[in-house]
Amino acid sequence: MAAKPDKSVFWLGKYLSLGLTLPASVAAGYMLGTFADHHFHIPLLRVVGIMIGFAAGLIQILKELSRDEKRS
Numbered sequence: 001m002a003a004k005p006d007k008s009v010f011w012l013g014k015y016l017s018l019g020l021t022l023p024a025s026v027a028a029g030y031m032l033g034t035f036a037d038h039h040f041h042i043p044l045l046r047v048v049g050i051m052i053g054f055a056a057g058l059i060q061i062l063k064e065l066s067r068d069e070k071r072s
Helices: 005-039 044-071
Strands: none
Touching: 005 044
């Protein structure tokens, strides 16, 4: 029977993924905003995409942290 993994490794992976959530969301917002900018020829859409990506990433991080707080 395999040994259970250490809980510290589990939490390390969980919080490292949180550290990548915000940059990944901003990058996705930038890419979608750039696509919309090229399609509709409105340069402001790139900035809007970045802001939406930032907000989405921040909301996701806060949801994960509140879930962890409820479990503790």
